[in-house]
Amino acid sequence: MKTYQEAEEILKKIRSCKKILLTLHRGPDADSIGSNLALYQYLKDLGKEVDLISVDEPSRNLSFLEGFPEIKIEDIAEKDLSAFDLILILDSGSPEMLTYKQGFIFSNNEQVIVIDHHKTNTGYGKLNLIDSDTGSVSEIIYKLLEAWGAQMSPGIATSLLTGIIGDTGSFRFESSVSPETFIVASSLLEKRARLGQAVYNLFQSTELATLKYWGVILKNLEIKESNGIKFAFSAVSEDELGYPPSRNTLGVSPRMKAKKFSLRRDSAPDEAWGEDIPTARSRELHIDKSSKSGAATVFFSSVSGTEFGLLLTQDKIAIDGSLRSRSSLDVAVIAEVCGGGGHKAAAGFRYMLDGKSFDEGVRTILDVVNDVLAKQHVENS
Numbered sequence: 001m002k003t004y005q006e007a008e009e010i011l012k013k014i015r016s017c018k019k020i021l022l023t024l025h026r027g028p029d030a031d032s033i034g035s036n037l038a039l040y041q042y043l044k045d046l047g048k049e050v051d052l053i054s055v056d057e058p059s060r061n062l063s064f065l066e067g068f069p070e071i072k073i074e075d076i077a078e079k080d081l082s083a084f085d086l087i088l089i090l091d092s093g094s095p096e097m098l099t100y101k102q103g104f105i106f107s108n109n110e111q112v113i114v115i116d117h118h119k120t121n122t123g124y125g126k127l128n129l130i131d132s133d134t135g136s137v138s139e140i141i142y143k144l145l146e147a148w149g150a151q152m153s154p155g156i157a158t159s160l161l162t163g164i165i166g167d168t169g170s171f172r173f174e175s176s177v178s179p180e181t182f183i184v185a186s187s188l189l190e191k192r193a194r195l196g197q198a199v200y201n202l203f204q205s206t207e208l209a210t211l212k213y214w215g216v217i218l219k220n221l222e223i224k225e226s227n228g229i230k231f232a233f234s235a236v237s238e239d240e241l242g243y244p245p246s247r248n249t250l251g252v253s254p255r256m257k258a259k260k261f262s263l264r265r266d267s268a269p270d271e272a273w274g275e276d277i278p279t280a281r282s283r284e285l286h287i288d289k290s291s292k293s294g295a296a297t298v299f300f301s302s303v304s305g306t307e308f309g310l311l312l313t314q315d316k317i318a319i320d321g322s323l324r325s326r327s328s329l330d331v332a333v334i335a336e337v338c339g340g341g342g343h344k345a346a347a348g349f350r351y352m353l354d355g356k357s358f359d360e361g362v363r364t365i366l367d368v369v370n371d372v373l374a375k376q377h378v379e380n381s
């Protein structure tokens with residue numbers, strides 16, 4: 001089994017520290033949540049004081065994982081980092097993946113260790129373990145815990161197995177699965193990882209409201225062609241979901257709107273920038289990061305006759321882009337040009353509208369995709 005030369009140094013750092021910070025990435029997926037919860041439990045077992053934070057609400061589907069209720073909804077960009085002796089960042093190609101604050105970076109004084117598998121990772125930690133040949137960070141964490149001689153409880157094993165299943169698409173993504181992936185999964189089952197529970201919660205527990213939202217995405221689904229490459233495409237604006245126009249187009253914040261209509265303070269929506277008052281229609285749809293990436297995974301990597309899929313959904317003042325490949329085309333290349341990143345088979349980006357309308361934003365993104373595809377050579381897999 002693969003070993004990492006950084007393993008010893010990372011353990012030494014952990015042992016010498018008292019207060020450790022972990023954070024999920026934006027729109028946390030099963031790998032982010034699983035790997036972080038496993039490491040969180042291990043660090044707590046060592047007697048460390050650990051904070052596990054997330055800027056986004058993690059998907060309730062994964063609330064069966066040990067330690068899940070201890071995840072705090074906090075933004076790392078607003079945290080006093082000097083209070084921690086060590087910051088461990090998993091599954092995040094860049095610091096921007098951790099927060100919605102633009103331009104967030106770590107200062108030189110901060111002890112940051114980065115453990116990741118995104119090949120776009122620039123190595124922004126003091127110490128970096130970046131293994132882009134491994135399909136999930138959960139698999140990397142398994143190998144580190146083995147090297148450290150850790151006791152893996154059924155809880156830790158379940159978190160890691162859930163992360164591996166998530167990032168390998170249930171062992172379906174060829175680029176994320178190696179012979180060792182199965183050895184690790186086998187060993188996790190021996191350590192009494194709860195496979196049935198993981199599968200039930202990952203794939204058999206979709207909210208009705210999420211399915212209705214997917215219905216809107218499917219209604220708009222079409223096959224586009226650019227430079228001889230066909231791709232599945234859907235774009236969904238918030239207008240279409242029945243949200244009132246956001247401040248972006250009205251020039252009025254929802255808080256101001258709330259004031260104008262003299263809503264009681266406690267009945268006003270969260271005053272986060274651009275937050276809108278949901279209408280009955282948008283309330284019956286469940287729209288969060290995981291319902292978006294879920295739609296991309298379920299539909300956009302399976303449209304017959306296409307090389308890849310692109311889903312664009314409005315998130316107030318931005319467009320979230322999800323890309324899934326079903327050929328040799330590396331969608332991380334497209335995501336990178338659009339300011340994001342990811343893997344060959346699955347990638348994403350966030351495009352700030354900066355005053356543009358949703359339709360203008362979509363057109364700009366499609367132009368960029370056109371330019372990238374003009375330089376691609378695709379073989380069907």
Ligand SMILES: [Mn+2]
Nearest residue numbers: 031091137167
């Ligand atoms: Mn990952």
